[in-house]
Amino acid sequence: MDLSVVILVEMLYAVASLVLISSGLAVVFGMMKVINLAHGEFMMMGGYVTITAVGLGVNIFVAMLIIAPLVVGLIGLVVERLVIRHLYGRLVDTMLATWGLSLLFIGLATMIFGNTTTGISTPIPGFTVGNYQINGYNFFIIVVAVVLVIAMLVVLKSTRLGLIARGTMQRPDMAAALGYSPDRIYMATFFCGSALSGLAGAVLAPLVGLVPTSGGAYIAKAFITVIAGGPSLVAGLISSASLFGVVNQVFTFAISPVFGEVALLVSAVILLRLLPQGVTAKFFKGKM
Amino acid sequence: MTVNRRAFLGTTAALTGAAMLPGFALAGETIKLGSVLDTSGIFDAYGKPMDMAMRLAVSQINAAGGLLGKQVEVIAYDTQSDMALYSQYAQQLTRQDKVDVVQGGILSASREAIRQTMRKTKTLYFYNVLYEGGVCDRNIFINGVTPAQQVAALVPYAMGKSGKKVYILAADYNYGQITARWIQKFVTDNGGETVGVDFFPLDVSDFGSTIAKIQTAGTDLVIAPLVGGAHLSFFRQWAAAGMKDRIPLASTTLGVGNEHKVLTAAEGNGIMVAYNYSQELDTPANAAFKAAWAAAYGDSKAIHELAVSNYQGVMTWAKAVAQAGSLDREAIITALESGLSIDGPAGKVTVDPKTHHAVLDVHLMEFENQGMKVIETLPQRQPIDTQSVCDLAANPGDNTQYEIDI
Structure with a gap:
């Protein structure tokens, strides 16, 4: 009984961390069709921002949930203005450009923080389920993922902003004809996507030892999840x-x-063989 | 300006000759010590202090007049925690730089990547890191502790403080695989039972499910030969889950890269380890070493097990060169095989002539407030694991890494 609770929590945690890792990419790649190979580095930067902020005496939750997404979002904004906006609709070129960006970010992080492992402790103590101890931080990650998903649904479905964004992604020319500037909407969407990546990196930071190359560990999983x-x-x-x-x-x-890990990758291969357009091309059609 | 062919050739030849001259003159004047270490990347916590220790040793040798009347010159390469770079830089050191000795390598994978190059090019090689034991090769000298010196002491102590059911978490490469088997052997020898063994690739940093599995198995004790920055997450997540006070933890690697200073006191306290060196060793030799280190680098916080091993490796080599009175490889090996010993920061280190491993002190320790408190000292332990399979006196052509069968 206790064990099944523990396994259930671990499963929810695994799902929640995949949602977190992938949400930023889902916005940037899923909505905007920009293949952002620097996604992992945005997460890495979120982690470093958190650790730096905590080191400066900021409350860890403020650092993770507010400062990190804002800072990484702003970095994303700069990247969008300087690089990405020239490359909309050019899939291969964006891949090359963002790959270059990822190398740049790894290099910058190495210069600033050193090519060495840093980390912070988890802020939430473990607790007991029957005979078992569970990492209390797992619940925090699950809660953040749930809130995130609800927020995304609400924003996209029930707000005017979400409607405009979705419309622009489908038909930028029509959106422009109705008086909305696709350029600015793309910019805002990319900001949101980057901020989500920063949030994910920040929230996961206390669980791992962070190095400038940490982003590489997330990028494959994020793409697999979004594409599938x-x-x-x-x-x-x-x-x-x-x-x-x-x-x-x-x-x-x-x-x-x-x-x-192997099973995850094998199931992704099988899934994409059976449903090459992804799960929601066949099921939940027309849903958000 | 016009340059005709003859004038061009003339000047170039003169310039080349001039450029080569000092090289010629210098070649006989310094002794070249080659070093390959990961001073960046995920293993830099091990490699950086090792590099500092090597340079400290060399500067002390040079300050004392050098070796054979010559200064020692360091040629060091950073392998960036990338195993592929080891073979590349090993070629560079042996074939282009033509160094007189190579000191270095951290992970066992890196040692095996370069050991054959050293052997083929007849370049004397010192590997100064605690490892899984069993390497039998006349060209290599190893002064790190092996499982019979370390695990054999740690397992009974840790089991005595906890219980008989042991769960092993090991890094998934040759060090972790072989050490895990040694741990299983010593657990069985001490009347215990291994209830689980899990291996983790070096980049795994999520241990949540493993922590649950450990509890499912009814574990009394966890022994963790985990390696590198990513695996440090385990100790953090273990503490975060509140497991620290429920199941005791021992490690054969934690602390060799000063991990106990990265973990908080609350995360680290009580973890059991056994090594050759601790900064808390209260001996005159250690005090002198720490003072020399602090004089060179500002403070002595960075010193760790592997740094001291590396220091002792360089000093052992230096003593052998002085004793041999030449840079000839055979003469140096003969000197090393004469039962040569040095007094290092961690006590007396003697070269075992049969195995080219080291006889040294091992200390049982516990983490306490980000330090390693010495509980018990086991003096002058022999590398009996390697001794039982390797005899270079009888079989000098041996070139095998022996592994334990269970």
Whole structure:
């Protein structure tokens, strides 16, 4: 009984961390069709911003939930103005440019923070479930992921802003004809996507040892989750993250963490063979 | 300006000759010590202080008049925590720089990447890191502790403080794989039972499910030969889950890169380890070493197990060169095999002639307030694991890394 609770929590945590890792990319790649290979580095920067802010005496939750997304969002804004906006609609060129950006960010982080491992302790103590101890921070990550998903749904579906953004992504010419500047909407969307990446990096930072190359560990998972999710932003994110998170944890518990990772990748390959357009091209059609 | 062919050739030849002259003159004047260490990347916590220790040793040797009347020159390469760079720089050191000795390598994977190059080019090689044991090669000298020196002492102590059911978490490469088998052997020898063994690639940093599995197995004790910055997350997550006060933890690697100073006191206190060196060792030799280090680098905080091993490796080599009275490889090996010993910061270190490993002191320790408190000292332990399989006196052509069978 206790064990099943523990496994359930670990599964929810795995799903939640996939949602977190992928949400920024889902906005930038899923909505804007910009292949952002620097996504992992945005997360890495979120982590460093958090650690620096905590080092300066800022409350850790303020640092993670407010400062890191803002700072990384602003970096994203600069990147969008200088690089990305010239490359909309040119898929391969954006790949090359963002890959270059990722190398640049790794280099900058190495220069500033050194090519060495840093980290902070988790702010939430562990607690007991029957005979088991669980990392209390897992719950925090689950809560952040749930709030994030709800917020994305509400913004995209129920606000005028979300409506304009969605419209612009589908038909920029029509949006322009109705008096909205696609240029500014793209800019705002990229800012949001970067901020989400920064948030993810910040929230995950206390669980890992951070190095400038940490971003590489996230990028593959993020792309797999977003691509397997398919055209619907939120529904796709939730469905593929749930699938991969559960598969990963089942195999991790049954065999070993290495097999968990392998199983995740194998299931992604099979899924994309069966549903090449992603889960939401077939199910939950027309959902957010 | 016009340049005709003859004038051009004339000046170039003169310039080349001039450029080569000082090189010629210098070649006989310094002794070249080659070093390959990860001074950046995820293993830099190990490599940076090792590099500092090597340079400290060399500057002390040079300050004392050098070796054979010559100064020692350091040629060092940063392998950036990338195993591929090891073979590249090993070639560079042996074939282009033509160094007289190579000191370095951190992970066992890196040692195996360069060991054959050293052997083929007949370049004397010192590997100064605690490792899984069993390397039997006349060209290499190893002064790190091996499982029979370390694990054999740590396991009974840790089991005595906890219980008989042991769970092993190891890094997934040759060091972790082989050390995990040694731990299993010593657990069985001490009447215990291994309830689980998990291996982790070096970039894994999420241990949540593992922590649950450890509890499912009814574990009394966790022994963790985990390696590198990513694996440090385990100790953090273990503490964050509140496991620290429920199941005791021992490690064969934590602390060799001064990880106990990266973890907070609350995260680290009580973790059991066994090494050759601790900054808290209260000996005149250690005090002198720390003072010399502080004089060179400002403070002595960076010193750790591997740095001291590296220092002792350079000093052992220097003593052998002085004793041999030449830079000839055979003469130096003969000197080393004569039972040569040095008094390093961690006590007396003697070269074992049969295995080219080291006889040294091992200290059982516990983390306490970001330091390593010495609980018990086991003096002059022999590398009996390697001794049982390796005899270079009888079989000098041996070139194997022996592994333990269970």
